[in-house]
Ligand SMILES: [Zn+2]
């Protein structure tokens with residue numbers, strides 16, 4: 155399977171969006187891109203969430219699933235320096251299993 159990718163066309167911005175592996179088949183890549191906060195301008199081209207919000211450009215690559223920007227660990231997850239997206243810590247996925255079921 156070929157994965158789509160988009161890069162930010164702003165000068166000096168390293169933002170990158172990779173087609174998410176869990177994207178529903180009936181959802182176009184452009185829709186997923188827009189849902190992640192990316193904009194597409196006829197003249198300026200693709201703009202990452204950070205550049206769209208005025209918090210870009212992405213100067214350092216990291217783990218952000220939306221713009222591949224660098225992130226900082228917070229108690230609630232990894233927060234992107236650029237687009238502000240917070241990815242919950244992987245360990246917290248197990249939290250549901252620990253809740254009282256009975
Ligand atoms: Zn950008």
Ligand SMILES: [Zn+2]
Nearest residue numbers: 218221234237
């Ligand atoms: Zn980001």
